[in-house]
Amino acid sequence: MRSQRHLLSLPVLGAVVALAAAPAQAGDIASIRPIGFSPDGAVFAFEEYGIQDGSGFPYASIYTVDLNKDTYLPGTPFRARLEEDGASLAQARWKVQSAAETLLDAHEIDNQPAEFLAFNPITESDVDALKIRYRHVSALPPIEEPSTLVLEEIPEPPDPACEGVIEQKVSFRLRFTERDGKAANDVVYDDERIPNSRGCVSGYRLAGIVAGQTTGGGTVEVALVMVLSAGFEGPDGRWIAVPIKTAAPPTR
Template structure:
């Protein structure tokens, strides 16, 4: 299924518009978990804004079937205090999200980070992940190959002088369980304003989970690289690539 982005917010976006925040920081990411029925996935991103030096932490809870935020989310914290720390920002964001996490029992189903490709990795392709969905040895199942393709877009006038290009992206599988396929699972219809002056993406990881009935769930983690004050900022979005579907036991 090709999922489009909503007109008001991007699907699972975790962005700030460049110029309204600080610059040149790559957010860290921490998956929180899935709901028991596989319908919800939550994750946290956090870091220090390079321009201001303020710590921030954001928690996103996503309805995977609808490819939208849950009502009342995302939860964003930025501590504008020179004595503030990342630990304090993360604690406040987690405290704000405590009821949501408990209601959906997200911490009881943390999922597995079955593939990860950080921006510091130099030997792996930034737009491709080949992985198995089951984190076990001996291996179970054959590999999947997920690729991200950047799609050039007209440059937003507000980004002139800040970015040389603007790009959307699509995700597709070229291999599932060891068999060649051509299976598109996401395609941007446009570049949402909340991504800022985006000039590129990195396919950063895959988190897998399962429902009590054994249906597999997978979410791709995409790092969005946008123009910042001193370089490129990196913020995370999560894209459902395999969902349980409504009513799955």
Template structure:
């Protein structure tokens, strides 16, 4: 089933979570862990698209969500996310991804998502002893030369207000996010939550995942930070992703 512009599945299941309060966010059971695919940028680097996909905990249904982000406005473009959830455990993930790609084709074309993504830095899922609160990166040099710049992205979290009854559902306050960019002798805040959007769910942990930019970029003005978001779910924390513009 394809749905455009609706709240992601994690929040739609909120009412059912009340029945699962015994399974707290710190439960030994495992929540679902979405994966990510970077789709691309527009030629003017004003828009960025990515897909998150996986098998939903609790139901076992395959899902796929495609987001197109207006980087200057730091919000989804109209008509996104394009959300597919196949309510049949016998249908695999490939079918959900195919449906979401077909459903998002028009909006991807409208916003000109044609430019490849270059990964500047990445905390892989199997990385040992990774520091998920800091990620050092730079603009790639030529050939085997060192990066042409040196920046560090720092993540901080703090208790934040949410429109969802997170304390009632999980007995914990949800967390907000701040991202600080360190370069040279200074730093600047590139994002700080004032209030959590409903679409993010009840977040109990954030982790820096990666920094990406258009493949042709010569500076970080079009770079985007990808943050893993762990929100309460049926069987423990569920991982989803958000994209935060760095250079805007």
């Protein structure tokens, strides 16, 4: 059983909004906490949370992704937004974690933690928001050559619902241009359509890579992509998880 003490001790990953020094008009950028994988590497769960721009309401969501089908598990994601006066971010997170607990336990998500292989927060300067070069194994000295994953934004036809809100609606694809130190041209994800949940999306960031180990010794990797969509006071940042390396199916 997760405790409130455990919740409040969790590290904050990503950009934190609503600081005193923040501009008066700005969208909100959700923070992210990877939770983990199922033992077979087929399910990945993560939490995003923050303070909604405009309303000031605290919110939290937990997503559980079927990596083989690249879809959410039935009945998910879990979401909480607290509109009561004085409601806190900790309360929103506690509420959504309580709602997701049974499903997370059923898939043993907490037993297979997610490891950051690379992280590119929006607060970091002098980085390429559309490219990450990383190694697949945490080791010193390095035991392998790096791979390079790039995100390519694709202009989409005008959307009447977004006219006057953003200049251009875009989709994206993910491509490896380097694999283990060798040149490559390997598309691992390409938007077939833009889901309505992205709203008037004007851009993306390739914000991180996480990996997990299966009980059978395999590895799985997920790209964390930030979706930048029109918000009440500026661009809002929300997270999606895209499988870029799925675990091999078990042998019979």
